[in-house]
Amino acid sequence: MPISTEKEQISLTVVENVAGSFESSLMKSNPDYFSRLPLESELMVPAQLPNLFTDVNVVSEHENNELQQSILNLEGEIEQLRQKERLLDKKRRGALNKILDIKGSIRVFCRVRPFPLTDRRLREPLSLGLEKVVVRSAGCRKEYQFDKIFHEDAPQEEVFAEVEPILRSALDGYNVCILAYGQTGTGKTFAMDGTIDQPGIIPRALEELFHQRSFENSSVTFSMSMLEVYMGHLRDLLAPKVATRSYEAFARSNLNIQTDPKGFVEIEGLTEVPIADYAKAKWWYAKGRRARATSWTNVNETSSSLTRIIISRHRDDLKGKTEVSKLWMVDLGGSERLLKTGATGQTLDEGKAINLSLSALGDVIAALRRKRVHVPYRQVLAWKYLITLNDLSIFLAVMELVLICLCPCEEDVGETICSLTFATRARAVETNRELSEDIMKLRQKRILELEDDMREAEEECQKVRNQVQKAQFLLTEYRKLFSKSDQSTEDKENAPTTPELTKVVTKTPPIADKGVKRNMTSSFPRFMTSTVASRQRQSSAERELIGRARGSKSVTRSSLQFSASQSISYSDIRLKAMIRESNKKSRYGDTKQTHIESPKCNGSDLKAAASLPRSKLVNSSDPNLRTTLNRHRRRMSDLI
Numbered sequence: 001m002p003i004s005t006e007k008e009q010i011s012l013t014v015v016e017n018v019a020g021s022f023e024s025s026l027m028k029s030n031p032d033y034f035s036r037l038p039l040e041s042e043l044m045v046p047a048q049l050p051n052l053f054t055d056v057n058v059v060s061e062h063e064n065n066e067l068q069q070s071i072l073n074l075e076g077e078i079e080q081l082r083q084k085e086r087l088l089d090k091k092r093r094g095a096l097n098k099i100l101d102i103k104g105s106i107r108v109f110c111r112v113r114p115f116p117l118t119d120r121r122l123r124e125p126l127s128l129g130l131e132k133v134v135v136r137s138a139g140c141r142k143e144y145q146f147d148k149i150f151h152e153d154a155p156q157e158e159v160f161a162e163v164e165p166i167l168r169s170a171l172d173g174y175n176v177c178i179l180a181y182g183q184t185g186t187g188k189t190f191a192m193d194g195t196i197d198q199p200g201i202i203p204r205a206l207e208e209l210f211h212q213r214s215f216e217n218s219s220v221t222f223s224m225s226m227l228e229v230y231m232g233h234l235r236d237l238l239a240p241k242v243a244t245r246s247y248e249a250f251a252r253s254n255l256n257i258q259t260d261p262k263g264f265v266e267i268e269g270l271t272e273v274p275i276a277d278y279a280k281a282k283w284w285y286a287k288g289r290r291a292r293a294t295s296w297t298n299v300n301e302t303s304s305s306l307t308r309i310i311i312s313r314h315r316d317d318l319k320g321k322t323e324v325s326k327l328w329m330v331d332l333g334g335s336e337r338l339l340k341t342g343a344t345g346q347t348l349d350e351g352k353a354i355n356l357s358l359s360a361l362g363d364v365i366a367a368l369r370r371k372r373v374h375v376p377y378r379q380v381l382a383w384k385y386l387i388t389l390n391d392l393s394i395f396l397a398v399m400e401l402v403l404i405c406l407c408p409c410e411e412d413v414g415e416t417i418c419s420l421t422f423a424t425r426a427r428a429v430e431t432n433r434e435l436s437e438d439i440m441k442l443r444q445k446r447i448l449e450l451e452d453d454m455r456e457a458e459e460e461c462q463k464v465r466n467q468v469q470k471a472q473f474l475l476t477e478y479r480k481l482f483s484k485s486d487q488s489t490e491d492k493e494n495a496p497t498t499p500e501l502t503k504v505v506t507k508t509p510p511i512a513d514k515g516v517k518r519n520m521t522s523s524f525p526r527f528m529t530s531t532v533a534s535r536q537r538q539s540s541a542e543r544e545l546i547g548r549a550r551g552s553k554s555v556t557r558s559s560l561q562f563s564a565s566q567s568i569s570y571s572d573i574r575l576k577a578m579i580r581e582s583n584k585k586s587r588y589g590d591t592k593q594t595h596i597e598s599p600k601c602n603g604s605d606l607k608a609a610a611s612l613p614r615s616k617l618v619n620s621s622d623p624n625l626r627t628t629l630n631r632h633r634r635r636m637s638d639l640i
């Protein structure tokens with residue numbers, strides 16, 4: 001494929017902007033470059049990508065600088081793209097929230113199960129519309145309005161389609177509750193758990209959460225808890241050991257509910273397991289379901305089961321804080337049948353308690369939704385039957401989806417009416433439900449517009465994410481290449497120097513050295529350059545000094561290499577005397593040598609030095625030496 005076609009196909013806008021010139025130079029040295037750029041599918045699996053530009057020797061210093069610049073540009077571009085992504089995500093969320101606001105933050109749906117095979121269809125008390133249920137019984141007709149009605153043949157997918165947007169809100173950081181309510185046998189468990197062939201809301205939601213998470217640019221983690229409530233007692237379904245099977249034993253080991261003055265409730269000791277992926281989530285969920293199935297065998301028809309997913313989001317723009325939201329999925333046990341079958345004793349108590357709790361629950365939801373100061377939590381707490389629901393993360397869930405499950409049979413009409421009344425109460429919490437047709441149409445139009453906005457923002461966001469992914473891939477490659485070429489430059493610098501180089505670096509450049517002379521002549525005026533005579537004087541002085549130093553056994557080689565910047569602690573008196581002698585006899589020694597009179601000489605040196613005649617000390621305060629030094633300096637200036 002020609003390079004340009006491949007380039008067009010990749011459409012790497014960012015890359016082209018920032019790295020155009022660098023690419024062209026890379027192409028010259030590595031014609032394979034574009035043909036080896038990753039395809040879209042390859043970008044998803046960075047680990048499998050081929051290594052680009054392994055031959056670092058082809059990168060010149062100039063290209064290296066360009067590479068560094070490209071890295072900086074690319075980093076800037078990625079940051080800008082991330083900002084754009086955040087803005088688009090905000091736009092999407094805004095649109096979704098508006099949609100949910102218009103639709104109502106409590107959405108109440110109704111699902112009617114198929115006729116049980118054993119039931120005779122004498123009369124059908126329910127007439128179902130799209131959003132309306134009409135109940136006819138004992139000569140009375142009553143209408144109930146819902147957000148949507150799922151008919152008997154509605155597949156699980158159709159129900160889940162209504163749940164999906166609310167899950168998005170949970171991932172966006174809102175508390176969400178999905179609650180199925182209805183009398184026993186109406187299909188709550190079928191709707192929430194489903195079967196292997198027809199998975200319900202919970203398994204689908206778990207899968208969807210992980211699916212949605214793959215598009216997130218912030219790190220999102222999930223953890224799961226599952227519990228069961230029966231007669232006010234809670235049972236941890238994910239606890240490591242399910243030691244008991246009987247209710248009595250269970251009752252002694254129930255969980256503890258703590259409430260603070262604000263009414264926030266935490267379930268003390270509830271197991272919370274991290275779920276890294278969908279497979280793990282499915283495993284824990286199956287374990288919880290098994291635990292529920294194997295206990296309370298006589299009572300689980302009337303128990304409630306709750307699945308809680310804690311979503312923790314760590315986003316850059318949260319400045320290190322973690323945003324936590326909760327998703328509750330509740331299968332609320334019904335007990336109407338217990339009452340109907342003439343239950344007595346404890347069974348009757350259960351039924352009464354649950355009905356009263358439901359009534360109290362309705363009050364609490366209503367109070368919260370109307371933002372009343374006084375919220376009657378106590379009513380629910382007092383009954384302790386649906387106590388878990390007092391966890392405010394349910395009541396304060398910004399989004400609540402209630403699915404009322406009904407049985408279409410004539411003999412269940414009493415319970416059906418009871419459930420419909422509860423649903424109406426929950427739904428009535430949302431004001432402006434009863435709107436004129438025109439307004440309803442306008443709202444519908446607005447919802448469609450918002451849905452378009454949301455889709456647009458989402459598509460745009462996805463494009464930006466792809467760009468970020470590509471740019472990040474390129475950045476990684478650039479960094480790899482840069483670190484390799486940088487390393488090779490460093491290696492060159494650290495490589496053992498050639499003998500010629502060593503000569504130049506370690507030796508004092510010979511005066512007569514052509515290169516040095518050329519430099520000197522070029523950087524100084526001609527009158528300042530040294531004459532032949534001054535150079536001869538300088539070299540004879542140096543020879544004399546070095547010869548004397550060699551003659552002294554106690555003088556180390558290193559101690560002769562003193563300089564103005566060195567502080568030398570020399571203890572050898574003979575060395576000092578020799579240097580003095582050298583200074584006295586030869587007035588052409590290096591001026592720097594005068595600094596050997598450094599005050600850093602130690603005490604014994606000073607004492608030894610003091611024993612010498614004062615005039616012999618190398619000291620600039622000595623008038624004779626001062627003259628000598630001055631002369632010496634003048635002569636030295638000739639050398640420069």
Ligand SMILES: Nc1ncnc2c1ncn2[C@@H]1O[C@H](COP(=O)(O)OP(=O)(O)OP(=O)(O)O)[C@@H](O)[C@H]1O
Pocket residue numbers: 112113114152182183184185186187188189190191300301302333334405
């Ligand atoms: N919409 C539906 N389509 C097909 N089968 C259904 C549907 N709803 C319920 N059923 C079937 O009805 C039976 C009872 O349903 P399910 O156990 O879900 O009721 P429930 O409300 O959870 O009862 P309980 O409160 O006793 O747990 C199951 O066999 C289930 O498969």
